[in-house]
Amino acid sequence: MITAYFLCKARQGKLKIAANSLREHEELEDVNETLGNYDIICKGVFEDMDDLKTFIQNKLQITDGIKDTETLMVIG
Numbered sequence: 001m002i003t004a005y006f007l008c009k010a011r012q013g014k015l016k017i018a019a020n021s022l023r024e025h026e027e028l029e030d031v032n033e034t035l036g037n038y039d040i041i042c043k044g045v046f047e048d049m050d051d052l053k054t055f056i057q058n059k060l061q062i063t064d065g066i067k068d069t070e071t072l073m074v075i076g
Helices: 015-023 049-058
Strands: 002-010 028-033 040-046 066-073
Touching (some): 002 015, 002 049, 015 028, 015 040, 015 066, 040 049
Antiparallel strands (some): 002 066, 028 040
């Protein structure tokens, strides 16, 4: 299993839409709105690297209201 955190920036005025859209993804265990350089932090768990890559390309990056993401993989 692979655990990853996603740091997301929302488009201006789209924070709630982006956060609610992210909450619909079954791969994400936790979605929280934050203050600071990023607007949302999410935690996801994946079977393998292929599942993680597919999620990022086909779901995360096209989520309504999201303009930028950064992925942090847990190593321990």
